[in-house]
Amino acid sequence: MDYTKQRNNMVEHQIKARGITDERLLDALRKVERHLFIPGHSDHFAYSDGPMCIGEGQTISQPYIVALMLDMLKIKPEDIVLEIGTGSGYQTAIIAEIAGEVYSVERIPSLARNARKILDTLGYSNIKIQQGDGTIGWKPEKENEKDITFDAIIVSAAAPSIPEGLLTQLKEGGRLVLPCGSRFVQDLVCVRKENGNIIKENFGGCQFVPLIGEQGW
Ligand code: SAM
Numbered sequence: 001m002d003y004t005k006q007r008n009n010m011v012e013h014q015i016k017a018r019g020i021t022d023e024r025l026l027d028a029l030r031k032v033e034r035h036l037f038i039p040g041h042s043d044h045f046a047y048s049d050g051p052m053c054i055g056e057g058q059t060i061s062q063p064y065i066v067a068l069m070l071d072m073l074k075i076k077p078e079d080i081v082l083e084i085g086t087g088s089g090y091q092t093a094i095i096a097e098i099a100g101e102v103y104s105v106e107r108i109p110s111l112a113r114n115a116r117k118i119l120d121t122l123g124y125s126n127i128k129i130q131q132g133d134g135t136i137g138w139k140p141e142k143e144n145e146k147d148i149t150f151d152a153i154i155v156s157a158a159a160p161s162i163p164e165g166l167l168t169q170l171k172e173g174g175r176l177v178l179p180c181g182s183r184f185v186q187d188l189v190c191v192r193k194e195n196g197n198i199i200k201e202n203f204g205g206c207q208f209v210p211l212i213g214e215q216g217w
Contacts, residue, residue, distance in 0.1 A: 006047040014049050015067045028097035037088035054088045056108050066091050072177045072190045073152040075099050084134030085156035089115030102127045105134030135213035136165040158186045158208040163215035179208040
């Protein structure tokens, strides 16, 4: 199977065709081999236009949704990014291609382990994965992470409201994107922190698995 061709088609017809133009992001989507992150025999559909099961009742998001959320964050090469909901690790790899460092939190131990394994195999050295409840943000593991803040935060599971812990870990001038709403339908919300104020923008309907934890469901 020609996966390179499938990835190029995915970028042309699912991503660029829907208005995403950031070349660094498009290059990352052309490069990262999505089929490697999909367990079992589903890799035949790895570049199709929708979410797919990754086990434990969880999903890898539709490629366009990954692109749209990352486009909203306007990630720069030196940025430090927090991701809540590592899942398969696919989106983590895309972020690692366009940012300086990625800190990622996954609630389900087996998913965190599998993601760590594949991302190590692929040679990413700018990714830290933590297993735990990401609704409270990154739990410091070292002295120099005690007051850590992030240039951008992406939440890949649906929250009932914006978790306070994540707002605290968002840098001044930073952006946070998350699906926010009920357990079954949500709006994609982009939050900016400017001069201590929280500015919210709504980007319309979406459907994600629930964010489960202290400041989630
Ligand atoms: N972006 C991922 C990928 O590329 O595969 C897909 C993420 S999936 C839609 C959402 C993930 O959020 C699931 O793996 C789920 O276990 C995780 N999750 C749910 N609640 C969480 C929490 N409180 N902290 C961390 N991860 C959580």
